[in-house]
Amino acid sequence: MSEVAAQHDLEALYLIRDRESGLEAAVAVHDTTLGPPRGGTRRRAYPSLADAARDAARLARTMTWKFAVHGLPFGGAKAVIVADPEADRDPARRERQLLAYGAAIERLGGWFGTGPDLGIGAAEVATIQRACSCAVGHRSHDIASRATAAGVRVAIAFGLAALDGRVEAAPLEGKRVAIQGVGAVGGALARDLAGHGARLVVADTDAGRAERIAAEVGADVVAPERITQVAVDAFAPCAAGGVLDLATIEGLRCRVVAGGANDVLVPPEPAAAAALAARGVLYVPDFVANGGAAVALTGCGEEGRPEDVERAAERIARTVAAVTSRALAGAEPRAAALDLAAAALRRERCPDRSRSLGSEGSA
Numbered sequence: 001m002s003e004v005a006a007q008h009d010l011e012a013l014y015l016i017r018d019r020e021s022g023l024e025a026a027v028a029v030h031d032t033t034l035g036p037p038r039g040g041t042r043r044r045a046y047p048s049l050a051d052a053a054r055d056a057a058r059l060a061r062t063m064t065w066k067f068a069v070h071g072l073p074f075g076g077a078k079a080v081i082v083a084d085p086e087a088d089r090d091p092a093r094r095e096r097q098l099l100a101y102g103a104a105i106e107r108l109g110g111w112f113g114t115g116p117d118l119g120i121g122a123a124e125v126a127t128i129q130r131a132c133s134c135a136v137g138h139r140s141h142d143i144a145s146r147a148t149a150a151g152v153r154v155a156i157a158f159g160l161a162a163l164d165g166r167v168e169a170a171p172l173e174g175k176r177v178a179i180q181g182v183g184a185v186g187g188a189l190a191r192d193l194a195g196h197g198a199r200l201v202v203a204d205t206d207a208g209r210a211e212r213i214a215a216e217v218g219a220d221v222v223a224p225e226r227i228t229q230v231a232v233d234a235f236a237p238c239a240a241g242g243v244l245d246l247a248t249i250e251g252l253r254c255r256v257v258a259g260g261a262n263d264v265l266v267p268p269e270p271a272a273a274a275a276l277a278a279r280g281v282l283y284v285p286d287f288v289a290n291g292g293a294a295v296a297l298t299g300c301g302e303e304g305r306p307e308d309v310e311r312a313a314e315r316i317a318r319t320v321a322a323v324t325s326r327a328l329a330g331a332e333p334r335a336a337a338l339d340l341a342a343a344a345l346r347r348e349r350c351p352d353r354s355r356s357l358g359s360e361g362s363a
């Protein structure tokens with residue numbers, strides 16, 4: 001497991017096993033230059049704890065970029081709980097595992113703070129909170145999902161305007177958007193976009209969930225394997241990551257990609273980003289578009305307020321504008337966003353140097 005930590009350049013990798021409940025989990029801390037580590041906890045099936053650790057490590061790196069690019073004083077981390085089929089069948093066992101997980105991260109002394117992610121919703125956060133004081137997102141879960149959705153909507157609006165050469169938010173009235181996955185974030189995005197007059201196509205591996213959201217917002221439903229190929233203005237991946245490899249990118253029929261999912265591009269990511277650019281698709285990097293919950297949860301903690309949604313959307317808009325203006329000047333957007341994140345980390349590491357560089361720039 002030490003090679004996972006080295007390969008992903010982690011500051012820390014904690015492996016958690018609880019004999020009694022059968023819990024297996026990994027907490028990856030990537031980079032705490034900007035502040036204490038924060039990142040959601042995800043629960044998913046993995047072949048092994050090592051695979052879970054690898055996923056946590058990749059996602060933690062993405063969180064470092066997310067906090068850095070949006071100017072938030074936190075470090076990148078992520079936790080992953082290995083979903084075991086026995087616990088899926090037995091709610092009492094699942095609860096014991098979540099409590100054991102909460103107790104284990106509590107022993108980190110509050111340094112690592114966490115919240116919801118794929119497979120960990122408001123109810124699961126509430127259980128984890130019974131064993132620790134370092135999780136948020138039970139009462140604020142809805143606000144966090146809506147904040148992510150609002151940020152993605154802003155990213156789509158700026159992305160579409162950028163294709164017409166402008167740094168602003170294009171009106172979404174009548175625009176067609178395909179949403180992959182309508183869980184907490186994808187569902188909130190469907191409602192948000194419908195409220196802004198967009199026309200929607202949705203897909204979910206849970207067919208009933210897709211039908212319910214579609215009926216609510218007046219969307220079309222397509223099979224999950226078709227959602228990347230529908231002709232739309234924007235494609236919003238809001239399920240698991242790893243959806244855009246070179247073959248899938250070839251089949252895209254959208255102008256903008258911006259969504260709520262993390263780690264959307266299949267590695268090597270620069271090749272995927274280049275393929276998107278070559279096809280004329282504007283890719284708003286996942287860690288730029290989906291930062292709404294990171295802004296909301298680290299700002300409001302458990303006391304989510306409706307105004308936190310707009311506050312998060314405004315913060316995302318500033319970052320997206322910085323990225324699309326660089327894209328308009330010819331940069332590939334993911335590279336531009338990584339540059340912005342790296343600059344924020346550099347400023348924190350050597351403030352004097354960046355100040356002198358800054359004065360050079362303005363002289």
Ligand code: PHE
Pocket residue numbers: 038039040041113114115116117118262290291293294297298
């Ligand atoms: N898991 C979400 C994300 O990756 C929300 C979250 C952000 C949760 C920060 C905890 C801390 O952005």
